[in-house]
Amino acid sequence: MNGSPAVPPLPAATDARLAEALHAEQARLTGLYAHLDAARERARRTLAAAGREAGPGGTHQARLERELRAAEAARRSARLDAVERGLCFGRLDHRDGTVRYIGRIGLTDAAAGTYEPVLVDWRAPAARPFYTATPAEPGGLLRRRHLHTRGRVLTGLDDEALDLAALDEGGRRGLVGEAALLAALDRERTGRMATVVATIQAEQDRVIRAPLPGALVVQGGPGTGKTVTALHRAAYLLYTHRAVLERRGVLVIGPSTGFLRYIDQVLPALGETEVVLRTVGELFPGVRATAEDGPAAAVVKGGPWMADAVRRAVEAHQPVPAGGLHLGEHLRLSRRVCAEAREAARGLRLPHNEARAFFLRTVLDALAVAQALSLGRPYDEEEARHAPRELWEQPEVRAGLDALWPVLTPHQLIDRLFSDPALLAAAAPGLSPTDRAAVLRPAGAPWTTGDVPLLDEAAELLGEDGASVLARVRAAERTLDDELAYADGVLTVTGQQGDATLDAGLLAGRFRDTGPDRTTAERAAGDRRWAYGHVVVDEAQELSAMAWRAVLRRVPTRSLTIVGDLAQTASPAGARSSWAEALDRELPGRWREERLTVNYRTPAAIMAPAAAVLRAHMPGQEPPEAVRETPERPRVVPVPDGDYATALAAPAAPPAGSGTFGVIAPDAGAAALGALTVREAKGLEFDAVTVVDPAALLAQGAADLYVALTRATRRLTLLHHTPLPPALAAALRGRP
Numbered sequence: 001m002n003g004s005p006a007v008p009p010l011p012a013a014t015d016a017r018l019a020e021a022l023h024a025e026q027a028r029l030t031g032l033y034a035h036l037d038a039a040r041e042r043a044r045r046t047l048a049a050a051g052r053e054a055g056p057g058g059t060h061q062a063r064l065e066r067e068l069r070a071a072e073a074a075r076r077s078a079r080l081d082a083v084e085r086g087l088c089f090g091r092l093d094h095r096d097g098t099v100r101y102i103g104r105i106g107l108t109d110a111a112a113g114t115y116e117p118v119l120v121d122w123r124a125p126a127a128r129p130f131y132t133a134t135p136a137e138p139g140g141l142l143r144r145r146h147l148h149t150r151g152r153v154l155t156g157l158d159d160e161a162l163d164l165a166a167l168d169e170g171g172r173r174g175l176v177g178e179a180a181l182l183a184a185l186d187r188e189r190t191g192r193m194a195t196v197v198a199t200i201q202a203e204q205d206r207v208i209r210a211p212l213p214g215a216l217v218v219q220g221g222p223g224t225g226k227t228v229t230a231l232h233r234a235a236y237l238l239y240t241h242r243a244v245l246e247r248r249g250v251l252v253i254g255p256s257t258g259f260l261r262y263i264d265q266v267l268p269a270l271g272e273t274e275v276v277l278r279t280v281g282e283l284f285p286g287v288r289a290t291a292e293d294g295p296a297a298a299v300v301k302g303g304p305w306m307a308d309a310v311r312r313a314v315e316a317h318q319p320v321p322a323g324g325l326h327l328g329e330h331l332r333l334s335r336r337v338c339a340e341a342r343e344a345a346r347g348l349r350l351p352h353n354e355a356r357a358f359f360l361r362t363v364l365d366a367l368a369v370a371q372a373l374s375l376g377r378p379y380d381e382e383e384a385r386h387a388p389r390e391l392w393e394q395p396e397v398r399a400g401l402d403a404l405w406p407v408l409t410p411h412q413l414i415d416r417l418f419s420d421p422a423l424l425a426a427a428a429p430g431l432s433p434t435d436r437a438a439v440l441r442p443a444g445a446p447w448t449t450g451d452v453p454l455l456d457e458a459a460e461l462l463g464e465d466g467a468s469v470l471a472r473v474r475a476a477e478r479t480l481d482d483e484l485a486y487a488d489g490v491l492t493v494t495g496q497q498g499d500a501t502l503d504a505g506l507l508a509g510r511f512r513d514t515g516p517d518r519t520t521a522e523r524a525a526g527d528r529r530w531a532y533g534h535v536v537v538d539e540a541q542e543l544s545a546m547a548w549r550a551v552l553r554r555v556p557t558r559s560l561t562i563v564g565d566l567a568q569t570a571s572p573a574g575a576r577s578s579w580a581e582a583l584d585r586e587l588p589g590r591w592r593e594e595r596l597t598v599n600y601r602t603p604a605a606i607m608a609p610a611a612a613v614l615r616a617h618m619p620g621q622e623p624p625e626a627v628r629e630t631p632e633r634p635r636v637v638p639v640p641d642g643d644y645a646t647a648l649a650a651p652a653a654p655p656a657g658s659g660t661f662g663v664i665a666p667d668a669g670a671a672a673l674g675a676l677t678v679r680e681a682k683g684l685e686f687d688a689v690t691v692v693d694p695a696a697l698l699a700q701g702a703a704d705l706y707v708a709l710t711r712a713t714r715r716l717t718l719l720h721h722t723p724l725p726p727a728l729a730a731a732l733r734g735r736p
């Protein structure tokens, strides 16, 4: 991968000046790779030295420092290894003669000992004009040059003169490096998302470099680069706020595991490794929910009322026996005493399992007093010390008290809630019988994605059992000072100081580490209570109210990037007409919105019928403007007998040509056809897409048809048996 020749042969060039420029730039590029190799060698040596030092010796502090050094060296090494492809992609020539090369990572001249920057990281402020300068606003630049490379070889150059006021605007909302952008957009897709560092557009750059504090919502139509922009933003934030974010990590939430596979190479390629990728169904460690609820159940489980329902289900496990407690001839407590013990325990405002010890102690004391009275014995200090413990050792007493305040796991609670009609009715009295019937199921049924936020809610209300709480409290006390100091720093950096709902103590609790031996991403992934430094939510329009609660619990500083398109909402639990509806309940006054307006994926000929479907069925939603033109119009293939399997297998059917290919079909038939459902296709793209039965997709939901029609980068084929929806048919015939 490393040892390319000093100056490789030049690509054929007719123009002598171009050949000369190519030659000079190739020499510089080769020099930059030499710096990269040297930096890699240094990182490897540091890593090896850290490995030799490792071991149990020394003080706790010294061990910690060694481990942190080793972890930092490993990260640096991984970052340097990840930037081999497209190391340098741009050059800026300033009016004052300064020349800067822009790349995936920053490099300095260590060999000369000057540590002068030789390559500027794309996220650094000095690189910003590469993305934002226009002829109208050149920002001190004379020229922007795009370098095209394959491996370590320079294959082409693209120059833009920025100092000529007379230059025309370049059209299309100030696209930078149009030639470079269009070349990038026309490339064949590989099935994995690529980075776009070389061609980030100005409206995307604004999102990427927005400040860390607060929640930023990015609304944009299909193909506007929401995902790619959000991932570049994660990389930018990790670079700019490394001290905070590297230690806390960044969580990226996507709609499906297929989608997460599609994007998982982007951040390492941008030089970032401290990122955890999860679907909402994977947010609760130890539970992997893959089953989906039906639409009715999804709506019921996702609604904000479920927070109350879970709370009431916990309370239903703290009963007061109607006739008081009878555990033996001399062991009786009145209903009132039981009720007082319960109210006192609830008054602690601790999670259920953590308040149990107090409840047990109160009731055992009362039982011991009742026993002494009933037996005519004095209740002295001696009796008070021994009697409660002796009572607790009696199995009937234990069983009796367990019934009044049992240890509960989230799994038990949610399983019971949906399998015990009486518990469900008591916990969710506001739900109609039909709604309740929609969520009832046999005990022990597999977990669905909609259960995960409820398990999380339950875990929050139940807390842990006594033994593990004690262990955590002790561990926390040992490091409390450190954590408080650190949390205070986080509040300052994220601009949350002065927020009445957050203080350093609370943050310190949420930021408790479990040890330095694993990477941040590994530790974070296994810890339900991990507080991330930043959370990116993709396809955010799909999240239910309960899912939002689970997500926000993981980011107490409320530093989020939320990207989505309200017009693409497929989930019945997510359906909303504005972001305010989705966010105002949990983030009142704490989010702001940016918009992306240009579609970089779908050519205009494919976007036109998709936009017609949007306008006809979701008035009020605006389709994005397609930037690409391809001559190919969508192909319509009637399948008179409705035999889609044969139609898909027929040699005359698509795909024609090479590249990636996807088939999207209505939920009912997708598996049998080996096709993707709309849910599975969310966020993905293919060079060629075949959409099966558009009318059935429309019946599933207008957003489903819109999503399916906007997945293709080049070719769209529609197979249909039932007539095409009128708006789609008219647009395909070329009528509005």
Ligand SMILES: Nc1ncnc2c1ncn2[C@@H]1O[C@H](COP(=O)(O)OP(=O)(O)OP(=O)(O)O)[C@@H](O)[C@H]1O
Pocket (backbone or CB within 6 Å): 181, 184, 185, 194, 196, 199, 200, 201, 204, 220, 221, 222, 223, 224, 225, 226, 227, 228, 229, 565, 568, 600, 601, 682, 683, 684, 685, 710
């Ligand atoms: N500045 C850019 N330079 C090059 N390619 C880009 C740029 N912006 C977006 N793209 C490309 O456009 C395509 C669509 O981007 P992306 O998947 O991020 O869009 P999206 O808004 O998330 O779409 P959807 O809502 O349909 O999921 C991707 O192939 C992406 O690489």
